[in-house]
Amino acid sequence: MVAVESPRERTDAFLEVRNVGKSFGALQVLKDVSMSVAPGEFVCILGPSGCGKTTLLRIIAGLETQDAGQVVMAGQDISAWPTSKRGCGIVFQSYALFPNLTSAQNVAYGLHGRGKDKAAVQSRVKEMLALVGLESTANKYPAQMSGGQQQRIALARALATEPKLLLLDEPLSALDARVRLRLRLEIRQVQQRLGITTIMVTHDQDEALTMADRIVVMSEGRLAQYATPREVYGRPADPFVADFVGAMNFLGEADVVGEGQVKLGAATLDVDPERLDGRASGSVIVAIRPEDVRVGQDAANDANRLATKIEYVEFRGPFFRYGLRVPPDAEGREHFIEVDVAAKRAEALPHEPGADIEISLPAHRLHCFDAPVG
Ligand SMILES: Nc1ncnc2c1ncn2[C@@H]1O[C@H](COP(=O)(O)OP(=O)(O)O)[C@@H](O)[C@H]1O
Ligand SMILES: [Mg+2]
Structure with a gap:
């Protein structure tokens, strides 16, 4: 840093x-x-x-x-x-x-x-x-x-x-x-x-x-x-x-369950301990930028993997923006995540709505913000 x-x-x-x-x-x-x-x-x-x-x-x-x-x-x-x-x-x-x-x-x-x-x-x-x-x-x-x-x-x-x-x-x-x-x-x-x-x-x-x-x-x-x-x-x-600066997916409030780990609904995610500012309990808002999410084969061996379905794909010139739905987990929490994929990289990925696509949220790319009080 x-x-x-x-x-x-x-x-x-x-x-x-x-x-x-x-x-x-x-x-x-x-x-x-x-x-x-x-x-x-x-x-x-x-x-x-x-x-x-x-x-x-x-x-x-x-x-x-x-x-x-x-x-x-x-x-x-x-x-x-x-x-x-x-x-x-x-x-x-x-x-x-x-x-x-x-x-x-x-x-x-x-x-x-x-x-x-x-x-x-x-x-x-x-x-x-x-x-x-x-x-x-x-x-x-x-x-x-x-x-x-x-x-x-x-x-x-x-x-x-x-x-x-x-x-x-x-x-x-x-x-x-x-x-x-x-x-x-x-x-x-x-x-x-x-x-x-x-x-x-x-x-x-x-x-x-x-x-x-x-x-x-x-x-x-x-x-x-x-x-x-x-x-x-x-x-x-x-x-x-x-x-306000750039695009950000806010994934909602998560419980800090250990040094470098949070629980978002039923999913346990690794996060960079530094982003938790020494917190080992309490709750944080977890977020990630669209370009920081990994997709398809790139995600296959990563931690923090999620199965998603394509809702839409937008052509943006140098990249594609994928709108992905993470189906409800055991606790009924679902997420919607936007992901930017370089145009060349996206050639190897499905584009049809409803298609399955696996993603990962790299620990060092997850932002953790103070959850609002009360
Ligand atoms: N001379 C003034 N009298 C009353 N209200 C003002 C005056 N100048 C600015 N404001 C108000 O103060 C707020 C901030 O204005 P401003 O500094 O121009 O914002 P920005 O430049 O960020 O758009 C606005 O709500 C604006 O309506
Ligand atoms: Mg002004």
């Missing part, structure tokens, strides 16, 4: 959010949120719509004031600082360019009145347009550019003033799928080239997994997990994270 530092232990943080709380009237939008961001790090705030992502970003930017907690930048409490003093570059979902200004004028906008002469402004604008690959659009107006181009101009404008912190709020979500994929890569490359500390809000798990150094997963105003993409995907902290 890869050791991952706890975010709270990082002492080299560039930005720290400490125990921030925020309510709008009776609605508590942020609850005791703490996170730290290292210099040059790219952090994504990921969560469903309405969970408080934008509010958190606006508090960091100084566009909103928290009710509790602090925002600390480079060791200094900036909670009371106005937005202008915080030196953040901000890009929002809507391109928010000035429609009556050309692309070059938009990028130059924040540079005026900073004691730069005209030539210095012009050279900086040129540099920024080159950075986002849009030198050729210098004299175009926003209406003459595509959504993707406008958003790259918005990024160039945000970066022109050399902000210490770049804040992005769903910058890609208004763009079509292809452009979104390309811009993901471009934003990440620009960010790495400049080494600029960046926080990006998104509700798109793929975006967060592909772009971030670390992901803050939020649920209803709380921080559910703060870890690397691999850790969030491979070791989700709770069922919410497991379900």
Whole structure:
């Protein structure tokens, strides 16, 4: 297992959010949120719509004031600082360019009145347009550019003033799928080239997994997990994270019957003792990702085997998704499990509904979550 530092232990943080709380009237939008961001790090705030992502970003930017907690930048409490003093570059979902200004004028906008002469402004604008690959659009107006181009101009404008912190709020979500994929890569490359500390809000798990150094997963105003993409995907902290990031089969509550063993209905399953966190009794929720289940011949000699029947098979291009029914056991417990099988591998398997297929649930791939109390 890869050791991952706890975010709270990082002492080299560039930005720290400490125990921030925020309510709008009776609605508590942020609850005791703490996170730290290292210099040059790219952090994504990921969560469903309405969970408080934008509010958190606006508090960091100084566009909103928290009710509790602090925002600390480079060791200094900036909670009371106005937005202008915080030196953040901000890009929002809507391109928010000035429609009556050309692309070059938009990028130059924040540079005026900073004691730069005209030539210095012009050279900086040129540099920024080159950075986002849009030198050729210098004299175009926003209406003459595509959504993707406008958003790259918005990024160039945000970066022109050399902000210490770049804040992005769903910058890609208004763009079509292809452009979104390309811009993901471009934003990440620009960010790495400049080494600029960046926080990006998104509700798109793929975006967060592909772009971030670390992901803050939020649920209803709380921080559910703060870890690397691999850790969030491979070791989700709770069922919410497991379900929100990637696909997960929840097999239900099981009794812990020993170190590394659980009883799920009538079936006794081996689990990785580490996943039980030292528990030798009590109950846990057992879960497994569709791609981690083994099928057919691969499963024949494994532990944790289950006999199933095919309910459906979906073609997904590179893989097939099998919907499998585990018939009721001696205790009347039945399960439904989705399994992803690589297309090549699936050629050797039955596809017809009703056909028998054996699966195994590899012990080291089973997740064990705290069962809800009560
Ligand atoms: N200025 C505001 N006044 C009242 N309620 C707000 C305000 N801003 C956000 N909210 C509410 O706070 C919750 C979180 O909003 P937001 O931070 O925008 O979520 P997200 O960005 O995750 O979709 C939502 O229920 C939203 O309606
Ligand atoms: Mg939002």
